[in-house]
Amino acid sequence: MRSPPARRLVLPRLRHWRDWQSLAYLALLPALSAWQWVHGFSWLLYGPMLFLTLGISVIHHNHAHMRLWRGRRANRFTDVWLTLLQGHPTFVFWPAHVANHHRFRHGPRDAARTYRFGGDTNHLWGYLIHPLQAAAVLYPLFIAWLATLRRHWPGAWRYCMTQYAWWLGSWAALLALDWHRALLFVILPQLHGLHWLLATNYLQHAHADGRPGTKGGSLDYARNFEGLVNPLLFNIGLHTAHHEHSHIHWSELGRLHRECYRARVHPALNERGLLTYMARVFVLGALVPRFRSRSLMPASALPPP
Template identity: 30%
Template sequence: MPVVALAQYARPELIPYLSPLGCYLALSAGVIAHNHNHCPTFKNRRLNLLMGLWISHFYGYPTFAWVPTHNLNHHKFVNKAGDATITWRYTNKNNWLVAFTYFFISSYWQSDPIKQYIAKARRSNPPLFRQIILQYGVWAGLHLALIGVAIAMYGLGRGLMVWTFAFLIPALFALWTIMFFNYIQHVHTDPWSEHDHSRSFDGKFLNFLLFNNGLHAAHHEMPGAHWSTLDEAHARIAPLIHPELIQRSFFGWCFRSYVLAPFFPSFGTKQIGRAPFEPPTGEAVRLAAADVDALESGINAART
């Protein structure tokens, strides 16, 4: 990651070739951050803190944020009411517009659990609060330093351009893509089901590049398992999962769902099993804007 990023500082003419690679590496940093928060990389707490500081810089946001939004919230509610990252907040349709804008909507709703987590740490867990402040300080401070270095090397305009392609664009790509993954892995799945709660992609190429991130059902059922063990875990539960929820090709699925489906609806996805707003009690949940606070009271339960 630092080699690819800083090479663009040394040789800006390489930006068109290295920036796409930087985007992939930033996405990898996001997946590593996700895995690191579920199953810490080291036994030593200080090394784990340093690991979080390091990958935060390339991923685009301090890694502690995975805890309140993902570990404590998403894994508890799994796309049901209470999950800050639900795919069906304003519609249960799955099309390119909903998928593309999911990042902006989900980011907005995830901000509240993050704020509450920080506030609670400040009140009752000073060591955790200091770690959060440290992550923010290192993340922002290092970016400001790199902006300064780029401007010193190339002047204001060109320097900002170099930093943007070396760090900012890869980070934004990583943040958007991580949330897009979450969207497609849960849209039109059945969160009330034992095994049909997630969509998995079992293609070898994708899972090699992204640390088995495509094996999402296995991850949800064993969230503390190391990513390298998910192949075996997926093989055990695959026969129990609805066939439509195991796809071979991530890119093929996206092409069918968002390029072909607008013209040929049969290529689009359909709700598998019970919708997230149709709990087994039979009482439909309507997540209207005026009702969000009440319906998402589960978020507050996760914070405490």
């Protein structure tokens, strides 16, 4: 009697070869954290580790729009890995980002629109406080989303709650092991990444036009950042092209920005670099009025909060 053929090991396949950069970031961040946990704090490693928390936030965002792998199991594993590295469940991108921000495009129905909180601002305090303001209005979306899942898709609800268990369980275990190291090498870097994850909305939309709100209208709802931020952080600065083509791979955004959108966006919304923009608007603008940005949305068009 012939024995059944042995099963071949099928390795997971990336959807796009450029995501080897994503995998490098996903491996390097915990490696730097673990090395310092064992050998002690090092500024030469802590600085790059904080930068990598930004990269994890962008990978988290990209994975929500286009799954990293072609296989379900590999994507599920990546969900858990991102949850542990980000310090927050992966599923939140669906109710907060895809179903809200991409649907309403900084318009009056966008829950975290930048002009919702104290008027149409673009200054340092607005940038710093925006993550807390956004979290306050987005968490009700998460709760409503989970309630809907529990009623109609209990399996999906259990999967989301499992992500909470992994995240909170990892914090509890690390804090019990050594709370000083847990705070310094895990939790504070995660909070740094979460700040940038939420504050990016302010950078990309404050003082942009919030009137269009729907696809097919004006493209002046988002700000674009060119320069080094894009090769380092997966083209996260090219926000107009991403909004208009949210289901394509991030590596295609550079071409789309150059060929299709750069010339169609208001010149004030195309910035050469992220850090120069922040220095000019948030620092110099606080001292010299001519360095401040100007809103593209007239006060008469501002919807009520």
